[in-house]
Amino acid sequence: MLPMLKRHLEPVPEDAAELQRLLDGVARGERAARGQFFDRYEAEVNRLVWSLLGADADHDDIVQDTFQSLFHGAQGVKSISALRGWVRTVTVNCVRQVLRRRRWLRIFTDASEGLNHPDLRIADEDTRERARHLWRRLQRLNERDRLVLVLRHIEGYELTELAEAMSCSLATVKRWLAAAEEHLSQENDV
Amino acid sequence: MMPDWSALRDTLAPGAPATSRLRQRARALDSRLPPRRRWVLVLATAAALVAIGLVSSRREERTGSPPTVLSTTPHQFTDGSEVVLTENSLGQVLRDDAQVVEVRLDSGELTATVAKGTGRVWLYRAGPWTVRVVGTVLTVSWQPSGETFRVSVQEGAVEVTGPGTPAPIIVRAGASLVRAPKRGEDLAVDHDVEVEMDVPAVVVRPTPRRATRTLAASDGGPPLPGWKTLLEAGLTHDGLDAARREGVLERIASLPDDEALLIADAARIEGSDALTNDVLHLVMERRGENAAEAAFLLGRIALDSKRTADAERLFERAIVLEQEDTFAEQARGRLLELSVQRKDSAEIHQRATEYLRHHPNGPWAVLARRLQSDAGR
Numbered sequence: 001m002l003p004m005l006k007r008h009l010e011p012v013p014e015d016a017a018e019l020q021r022l023l024d025g026v027a028r029g030e031r032a033a034r035g036q037f038f039d040r041y042e043a044e045v046n047r048l049v050w051s052l053l054g055a056d057a058d059h060d061d062i063v064q065d066t067f068q069s070l071f072h073g074a075q076g077v078k079s080i081s082a083l084r085g086w087v088r089t090v091t092v093n094c095v096r097q098v099l100r101r102r103r104w105l106r107i108f109t110d111a112s113e114g115l116n117h118p119d120l121r122i123a124d125e126d127t128r129e130r131a132r133h134l135w136r137r138l139q140r141l142n143e144r145d146r147l148v149l150v151l152r153h154i155e156g157y158e159l160t161e162l163a164e165a166m167s168c169s170l171a172t173v174k175r176w177l178a179a180a181e182e183h184l185s186q187e188n189d190v
Numbered sequence: 191m192m193p194d195w196s197a198l199r200d201t202l203a204p205g206a207p208a209t210s211r212l213r214q215r216a217r218a219l220d221s222r223l224p225p226r227r228r229w230v231l232v233l234a235t236a237a238a239l240v241a242i243g244l245v246s247s248r249r250e251e252r253t254g255s256p257p258t259v260l261s262t263t264p265h266q267f268t269d270g271s272e273v274v275l276t277e278n279s280l281g282q283v284l285r286d287d288a289q290v291v292e293v294r295l296d297s298g299e300l301t302a303t304v305a306k307g308t309g310r311v312w313l314y315r316a317g318p319w320t321v322r323v324v325g326t327v328l329t330v331s332w333q334p335s336g337e338t339f340r341v342s343v344q345e346g347a348v349e350v351t352g353p354g355t356p357a358p359i360i361v362r363a364g365a366s367l368v369r370a371p372k373r374g375e376d377l378a379v380d381h382d383v384e385v386e387m388d389v390p391a392v393v394v395r396p397t398p399r400r401a402t403r404t405l406a407a408s409d410g411g412p413p414l415p416g417w418k419t420l421l422e423a424g425l426t427h428d429g430l431d432a433a434r435r436e437g438v439l440e441r442i443a444s445l446p447d448d449e450a451l452l453i454a455d456a457a458r459i460e461g462s463d464a465l466t467n468d469v470l471h472l473v474m475e476r477r478g479e480n481a482a483e484a485a486f487l488l489g490r491i492a493l494d495s496k497r498t499a500d501a502e503r504l505f506e507r508a509i510v511l512e513q514e515d516t517f518a519e520q521a522r523g524r525l526l527e528l529s530v531q532r533k534d535s536a537e538i539h540q541r542a543t544e545y546l547r548h549h550p551n552g553p554w555a556v557l558a559r560r561l562q563s564d565a566g567r
Contacts, residue, residue: 035215130194131201159520
């Protein structure tokens, strides 16, 4: 219904002028500005990639690719208030490409990959098993279904935020989310 | 079996190891360093392509035929559309079903002639870029080494998203969009610009089966699309102008909710806050099926403007209008956040309890349980 209202729902940050100067520096290729930009957004990018892919062996590479895309696209950002949403969108797009490429490799990978990592401190085996069960089901979905479900249920995105991250309208993301929920319910653990 | 999102959230909660941050920073700032594992994916992907038929999944069956490798021989679709690669180009048709056709261009150039009237959405993926079309003639090129992307539209209009595009870019017939970030410049040419053309700004014509056609001066073609078509295509400035010309804004009270919300969305994007507020209030007061959505969006706008009291009132209204569904859930979540900001313990407990009663598995459920637990101590 409101395909683009989402872009204006992010409040303008209080340090907007400073952020604009930073963004200009990033667009000009200034190393110091890009370093500051990394420092500012690395937590968000890392968290998103982690949530979407788990403890993935290519995590650092994907973060690197994401920041390269952000640096190269910085001059196209039209509004500071849309900056955070744009960072999320670019991150989601990078992960999406990874998932598409991996579609070919699905026969070579373990469906539990992403949850086998010593840094994942699990309180109890029961929680871990339930998490693995859901993770395996998510792995079998197409990338779009997986992304909308994780962004909604793990990252807690509102529908407007979800639409922005997935670069679609609110009506479309509602439809995608409903379809993804349906597809997930049809996936049985093996 | 119901998905246990809380178990997965708890499992992923620690996040990526902090020890990798310095290494990530160094690699992010040095574009000469390639990602370490990409060659593994490239080789494995090549091997999978050679082993045709080896890769198949229930997901592929559900979404249509397996991917089709494109070539310099035109690939014909059943609706008369056609896609062809130039020499030394690589691409595939990833999806071809009743709703969507998805084509991936790995490198080089493709030309597509898309039949109109099928209702199908066409998506072209080129690196991090996506071109979305419904019935047109266009050329897309992508050079991964220089990350150079170009789309040229011969007929119709397309919507492009990719790095550095918080909003889709509309590229119209006769125009091109070029991005070449590794050359240190944006070579965007004539995208979404209305100068130097003798034709109306947006022209939607039936697409001939094969030949491309250069748009010339107005030659008796179909009339300009109306305000609704322009807004649905994302052309907010043109759409609002058309709505004003057609007298739609004077009779907005008589529009159905879906059309009124199109106007509100466009008005917000164009910075017409008064029109946005008026239209959303109109939809809210009608108490129809979109009333809760309008109330919630007004609440978000109020929140952005730091009118907290107004925001709370509107979120409460959204809940009254739609007790259990999407916007009521989001409104309850937002109200809980506002209580946390105010550090009002009694209100936090009350709103957390309310949230969990209605949405025990919702996005704010983990927060609500933690707040309830803290309040209980």
